Amino acid sequence: MKKILGIETSCDETAAAVYEEGKGLISSLVSSQVEIHSQFGGVVPELASRRHMEMIHPIIEEALSRAGMDLSAIEGVAVTVGPGLIGSLLVGLSVAKSLAYVQKIPFVGVNHLEGHILAALLEDSSPTYPFTALVASGGHTHLFHVQAEGEYRLLGRTRDDAVGEAFDKVARLLGLGYPGGPVIETVARSGNPQYVRFPRGMTGNGSFDFSFSGLKTAVHYHIEKGKAEGANPLQDKQMQADIAASFQQAAIEMCARTALRAAKAMKSPRLVLAGGVACNNALRSLMFGLAQEEGMELYVPRPALCTDNAGMIAYAGWRRLNRGERSSFSLNASARLPLT
Ligand code: KG4
Ligand code: ZN
Numbered sequence: 001m002k003k004i005l006g007i008e009t010s011c012d013e014t015a016a017a018v019y020e021e022g023k024g025l026i027s028s029l030v031s032s033q034v035e036i037h038s039q040f041g042g043v044v045p046e047l048a049s050r051r052h053m054e055m056i057h058p059i060i061e062e063a064l065s066r067a068g069m070d071l072s073a074i075e076g077v078a079v080t081v082g083p084g085l086i087g088s089l090l091v092g093l094s095v096a097k098s099l100a101y102v103q104k105i106p107f108v109g110v111n112h113l114e115g116h117i118l119a120a121l122l123e124d125s126s127p128t129y130p131f132t133a134l135v136a137s138g139g140h141t142h143l144f145h146v147q148a149e150g151e152y153r154l155l156g157r158t159r160d161d162a163v164g165e166a167f168d169k170v171a172r173l174l175g176l177g178y179p180g181g182p183v184i185e186t187v188a189r190s191g192n193p194q195y196v197r198f199p200r201g202m203t204g205n206g207s208f209d210f211s212f213s214g215l216k217t218a219v220h221y222h223i224e225k226g227k228a229e230g231a232n233p234l235q236d237k238q239m240q241a242d243i244a245a246s247f248q249q250a251a252i253e254m255c256a257r258t259a260l261r262a263a264k265a266m267k268s269p270r271l272v273l274a275g276g277v278a279c280n281n282a283l284r285s286l287m288f289g290l291a292q293e294e295g296m297e298l299y300v301p302r303p304a305l306c307t308d309n310a311g312m313i314a315y316a317g318w319r320r321l322n323r324g325e326r327s328s329f330s331l332n333a334s335a336r337l338p339l340t
Helices: 034-038 045-066 086-103 112-122 163-173 180-188 213-228 237-265 281-293 311-322
Strands: 003-008 013-020 024-032 076-082 107-111 131-136 141-148 151-157 270-274 297-299
Touching (some): 003 045, 003 311, 013 311, 034 045, 076 311, 107 112, 112 131, 112 141, 112 311, 141 237, 163 180, 163 213, 180 237, 180 281, 213 237, 237 281, 281 297
Parallel strands (some): 076 107
Antiparallel strands (some): 131 141
16 A cells, blocks of 8 residues: 555644655645634634634645645545544544545554654654654653554653643743744744743653643743833843743753653663654754763654644554554544553
């Protein structure tokens, strides 16, 4: 099975892609809903589902047309089945089933987190098994040990907010808009990361779990204290940049140090960084530096393969379909689908 259509609708991006064995990703399209959700400062689930409903067919048609194919050339369909927003997942899953049914081709449900991790294998320089992987996104902060194809062991996860969620919430506290990750990274470039030393929760206690809500609360209190003393970081651009840089420094150190500690404990010579937060250049360079010190290799997909996309789903699905895996038409979506 060579030509796979991938569909991803787990959150607020409607995405479709075509993966072809021997050629790689030949088209990958993402329709973002940022404009719809930014006025609310976060994703509104019902609006996300409704927008997927409008966009899913045009996006699939465009992905096929850019691949120079029509539906009849597709041999299998891969679709995100969880975790994610249930109403959003159901749109993609229903469409995938319908396409598979009318075309009489197999389909397979893919775990979104597996998609993020396997995105690293789509790059020319890609890791071999085993490796340790950190998935850092708006919905997840999960550390896995990947022993072999499809063999995932959960090493740690966030106990409260995901790291991307912390970026989004802190951006809101600083009046910087949504989504917070890219805007915090930009503003932080002109700030001092040592301006405030925010707490690095759970980094030194031997577990591989994360906690970001204390960091977010510390930023909140810092801003309130500033206001009480007559300074307003929402208006003072330098102070805003210094707080953004100090928050980013704490968040990326928490991610990087815990991931490195986990990889060392697993005796992994290879580390993968994936998910939307992996776009962050400060995080990438910190992790590259730490990995080099430990003699480990770090693999980070290009930004378009870090944020939500259907290319990673098409690719993960191609691997599963070629191992003989098939989903049945009774497959249901799962908001909290575990990978292990
Ligand atoms: O993987 P993704 O597209 O969706 C989820 O599966 O959640 O990740 C989106 C998250 C958002 O929270 C966004 O703020 C964050 O990734 N993000 C970043 C950057 N670009 C996106 N966080 C930090 N720095 C960035 N440059
Ligand atoms: Zn994601």
